[in-house]
Amino acid sequence: MPHYGDYQNLIYGQGLQGILPKVPVDFATMEAAAAKAMPPYLLDYVQGGCGDEATQRRNASAFADWGMIPRMMIDTRVRDLSVELFGMTFPSPLFMAPIGVTGLATSDGHGDIAAARAAAMSGVPLIASTLSNDPVEDVIAAAGETPCFFQLYTPKDEDLAQSLVARAEAVGAKAIVVTLDTWVTGWRPRDLNNGSFPQLKGHVMENYFSDPVFLKLLGKPVEGNRQEAVTLWASLFGRVLTWDDIGWLKSLTSLPILLKGICHPDDARRAVEAGADGIYCSNHGGRQANGGIAAIDCLPGVVAAAGEVPVLFDSGVRSGSDVVKALALGARMVGVGRPYYYGLVLGGAEGAAHALGCILAEADLMMAVNGMPTIADVRREGARRLD
Numbered sequence: 001m002p003h004y005g006d007y008q009n010l011i012y013g014q015g016l017q018g019i020l021p022k023v024p025v026d027f028a029t030m031e032a033a034a035a036k037a038m039p040p041y042l043l044d045y046v047q048g049g050c051g052d053e054a055t056q057r058r059n060a061s062a063f064a065d066w067g068m069i070p071r072m073m074i075d076t077r078v079r080d081l082s083v084e085l086f087g088m089t090f091p092s093p094l095f096m097a098p099i100g101v102t103g104l105a106t107s108d109g110h111g112d113i114a115a116a117r118a119a120a121m122s123g124v125p126l127i128a129s130t131l132s133n134d135p136v137e138d139v140i141a142a143a144g145e146t147p148c149f150f151q152l153y154t155p156k157d158e159d160l161a162q163s164l165v166a167r168a169e170a171v172g173a174k175a176i177v178v179t180l181d182t183w184v185t186g187w188r189p190r191d192l193n194n195g196s197f198p199q200l201k202g203h204v205m206e207n208y209f210s211d212p213v214f215l216k217l218l219g220k221p222v223e224g225n226r227q228e229a230v231t232l233w234a235s236l237f238g239r240v241l242t243w244d245d246i247g248w249l250k251s252l253t254s255l256p257i258l259l260k261g262i263c264h265p266d267d268a269r270r271a272v273e274a275g276a277d278g279i280y281c282s283n284h285g286g287r288q289a290n291g292g293i294a295a296i297d298c299l300p301g302v303v304a305a306a307g308e309v310p311v312l313f314d315s316g317v318r319s320g321s322d323v324v325k326a327l328a329l330g331a332r333m334v335g336v337g338r339p340y341y342y343g344l345v346l347g348g349a350e351g352a353a354h355a356l357g358c359i360l361a362e363a364d365l366m367m368a369v370n371g372m373p374t375i376a377d378v379r380r381e382g383a384r385r386l387d
Helices: 004-016 027-037 040-047 054-065 111-122 136-142 158-170 189-194 212-218 226-236 243-251 265-274 295-306 320-328 338-369 375-381
Strands: 083-085 088-090 094-096 126-128 148-152 176-179 257-260 278-281 311-313 333-336
Touching (some): 004 338, 027 338, 054 320, 094 338, 111 136, 111 338, 126 136, 136 148, 136 158, 148 158, 158 176, 158 212, 212 226, 243 265, 265 295, 278 295, 295 311, 295 320, 320 333, 320 338, 333 338
Parallel strands (some): 094 333, 126 148, 176 257, 257 278, 278 311
8 A cells, every 4th residue: 555655756756857846845945935935924924923933933943852762673564644533534643734824825815725625635634714715615615525624713703603613514624623822913023013914904804704694794795895894803803712611612513622722731621621522732833922832842741631532733843753743742633834835835735735745754754764653653652852
């Protein structure tokens, strides 16, 4: 059977014919190439973090503080990277984390559709963002047979929240991911220096502008009244959630509810007690609060506190080795953001699928060389904190 690691054989084979990858295979080179192709305001929004960005940098660098010990004399010619979540089997543990300006990644303004097409090509599920340049119905449909989740920025208006969730469920989303840490925007100097906040310019608003509840609240067509629609959105964005709201969130849907932003073990326990179906360990990539510890350093405590409840993870993941380390520390699935975004910038859906394929190839080959043919083996061996 083919393995993700076989992707390198394809690249080497094309190299013999003088064909080089259109999109680089490593994050650093990919980021540098994408930086040259992106307008400054968008580059700063995507690359930027909160404050002096220390937490953002730490998220990525902290993976080097964890190491794995290879095991030898184990037959790893056959490997299995599949995982189970909410009764579904996924071919790999990788997923595309939600990014609020994915729609702007491609020149046609349909980056969300391109990301969904990359999901269809790669089998890597997409968590579609509430902030989108295309309505959720079109985004999830573009993913084909690959499952998608829907990320909810919970609005203040309960009917609007109900409508957004119901639309995602109706079109086939498999879970609702509720972001907890973005009811207010963190202090982001890059965006402030540019005086630029894409949403306030009317970008990535289509889930709202196509919603019947939002249109009823607006009381007029969006066309010709776009700035009023943006002003209404700003007034509705960002409901402050407390533990008492979990029951209400679960009442909105029959789908599993995951809580995104959990980094403290006590919060993980409370989430389980409140009935969360899944926990999403993330510090928003360091974009919302500076001064925190790296998300990967939070992961073991969150996993231990969550017990049998599955834990998803993102923040600072840049490579296949990062993915494997997060799995070794207990994550059920691992999300990437910037890598696939830069792939979209450089090559559309095919570029994003290539970026995902490179990450999976590295992860697969790392498991092969380390004597760990399954994710269960990775978890059993674990990762060790380096002195």
